Amino acid sequence: MVKKLVINIAIVAFVVIILDFAIGSVLRYFYFREISGIHFRTTYALEKADSDIIVFGSSRANHHYVPEIFENALKMSFYNAGRDGAGIFYHTAVLKSILKRNKSKVIILDYAGGFDKRERDYDRLSCLLPYYKYHDEIRRIIELKSSFERIKMVSAIYPFNSEILNIAIGNMKTNKDNYIDAQGYIPLDGELQAEIEFADNAINYEIDNNKVNYFKEFIFIAKKAGAKVIIIYSPIYEKYQKKQEIDICRSICNSMNVPFLDFSKNNLFLQNRQLFRDVEHLNHKGAIVFSNIVVNKIKFVSSAIKRDKASETSKIVGNIPKV
């Protein structure tokens, strides 16, 4: 009886291993053949992006930085590596992969992810699972998700869990034709209809030390690679008294001599609802206005750094004229 059970379990395990390998291989093949969509952009950022300026961040980065404006004004190539819902762990992983093969001149991190402890921010690392096998440099980051990730990766299907339809869509030419992807930048249309609200963000959250450390690591490895690093908090359509993440960002940037540009209280945006698509995202019109301002600030920061390399970057940022 027990012998029969063991044999049956072994046969099922064998069939599962064969099917897992076969289906997983097919999914991997098509995943890396995608020609548009979120997978394609992540693969491009990790394996191909070699621009002079690279923007990192979540959806706010992805929808706020217009490549054309940066390229025309600064005469440098530009790639927007922002990804919806991505956090500091993802940004650091992508940065590591990029710096492994390329030396970017300017690295911009649009950071609004916060430093509070949230389980789901670790879950978001699932999107990096397809790269686990061939990207040693990001394995440590993916393993933050759970200590069992290494074991789960035995399955060839697991990295592509729940992605079968996205993979199919990403391989379609019609999707590429309908999908506006300008060097990673995805424009948003529509205008925000709601009135500005006062967000009470004065609550002190429990700080996730992993996030703080990875934020510092991001700046450290970018600086070590010889890039100019600029941390930006892009415009938001809400008024607030205090934002803990901004205070932490500012303090870390000051201590690491990196410019921190905070646009959260910029009146040009706070007084122009039509530049926003929703409270947290600028529409294409707003992104153009914002990109032009960032370009001017980069010019200013660059020239100031050249003028006086010895001066503290925090002072420079303090002296930047209000827009």
Place this chain on the structure above:
Amino acid sequence: MLWGYFMKLVVAARVAIYVDAIYGNIPHHNGTSLLFASLLYPFQMYADFGGYSLIAIGTANILGIQVMQNFKRPFFATSISEFWQRWHISFSSWLRDYLFLPLAFFISKKLRKEIYLKIDTAKWVYFIAVMITFVFAGIWHGADVNFLLWGLLFGFYLTCSIWTYKLNRRIRKKLHISKKSIFYQIAKIVITYSLVSVAWIFLRAPNLSAFEVLRKIFSFPGDLFIGMLSTFTPIIVVIAILLMKDIADEYFPERLLFFESKYKAIRILSYSTIIIFILLIGVFDGSQFIYFQF
């Protein structure tokens, strides 16, 4: 047991992505999306709780302990009372044996007249006993007004079905509808499912927002929220798989056998396919939910 994992990790978790997205943001969704989420929620409950039950039953079986079936394809019930004979059977049979029947016996002893307010005493006995039983069942789920309302609603449904039994029969005879007619059976299944879905709005909606949900369903139509097609489509697919399995078990119990097939190859392929399905579309973390919101 494996089917239990499929129900829990694939069906329940996947349906929860949609239901949580809608019910987590009631003010921002229209009646159509709320209606759709409300119709999906019973599937989430069934797959979640039914899945857990199957895992527990399977584990107990491995240890040589026989445990009673807890869910018997509840969405094929043709009445609310039949629904409770198919749903959470261990709990509903306990309620019947240790609360409802003793209560009904006690009340019938107290009510000595044959008629009260022109209504048979038997109907009053049923009404009081069923209401008390379901109020208890509601509070058993949680000490909240929502659960109390949920219990009262089920008590009301059951009372109506008993009190209007003769009326229903008369209408059916007048319209020449056979009790065994397939359309009549389907209509009863649909009505029962709809009533259960309405009651469960009170379980799912936070605080007393169930009334807001109901108001929007009846007065604020609009386009169905789909979010990301790649997240929405699997929800429909896994519900279809669950329904197909339940249809096979309910109506073709001897013919469409997969896990209990007499052919070893079919059994092995069935188990392997379920494991592969879990790996392919199971929800193992919160990342699906996150992306569905963007």
